[in-house]
Amino acid sequence: MNIDRFKPLTVYTIYIVATPEKVWEALTSAEFSRKYFSGFAVEMEPKLGGTFIVRAPDGSEHIIGEVFEYDPPKKLTVTWNVNWPELVERLGTTLVTYEIEPAGEAVRLTMSERHDHPLSDDILSGGRTGWPAILSGLKSLLETGQAPQIKMAPPAQMLAALKAMGIKTP
Numbered sequence: 001m002n003i004d005r006f007k008p009l010t011v012y013t014i015y016i017v018a019t020p021e022k023v024w025e026a027l028t029s030a031e032f033s034r035k036y037f038s039g040f041a042v043e044m045e046p047k048l049g050g051t052f053i054v055r056a057p058d059g060s061e062h063i064i065g066e067v068f069e070y071d072p073p074k075k076l077t078v079t080w081n082v083n084w085p086e087l088v089e090r091l092g093t094t095l096v097t098y099e100i101e102p103a104g105e106a107v108r109l110t111m112s113e114r115h116d117h118p119l120s121d122d123i124l125s126g127g128r129t130g131w132p133a134i135l136s137g138l139k140s141l142l143e144t145g146q147a148p149q150i151k152m153a154p155p156a157q158m159l160a161a162l163k164a165m166g167i168k169t170p
Helices: 020-028 030-036 087-091 121-144 156-164
Strands: 007-016 041-044 051-055 061-071 075-079 094-103 106-115
Touching: 007 121, 020 030, 020 041, 020 075, 020 094, 020 106, 020 121, 030 041, 030 121, 106 121, 121 156
Parallel strands: none
Antiparallel strands: 007 106, 041 051, 051 061, 061 075, 075 094, 094 106
16 A cells, blocks of 8 residues: 555644553553543554454444554554445545654644545544544543543534445444
8 A cells, every 4th residue: 555645634633641652552452442432442463464443332343454554652553444334445545643752741642544535524524523532532541540431423414425425324
């Protein structure tokens, strides 16, 4: 896969009072992710080419991907393919990258969602709604030991855009 053809369409940067190692662990651990990601669990083979899965609270595979860049505790890039029929075939692969950098007493975490072709704002509204909740939960968990329980559902405009494209959603 040629990473140069993927352009960042969503980017968030947050600062977390934690070590790079703790942020890395939170991003790559099922135990941590369940707490800040509404019960979803990240499972990952810790190596280039390893599998990357995000399991829904019921245990089903919600996101399926592969580890594309692996440099603990600095950088992780994975393919992020939501397991909905025809979605990846119609919209293409998504790359999610986490970059972790020391920033004084904190860590700067930059998350980018990249795509290999332009997508509408309606389609992108899913990630643009979900990522702030996920990253806020991660920050709260690492800084206070508790993550807020944030209800997340796909935005109506994203679901309508997918339906207009003939893509079935759960």
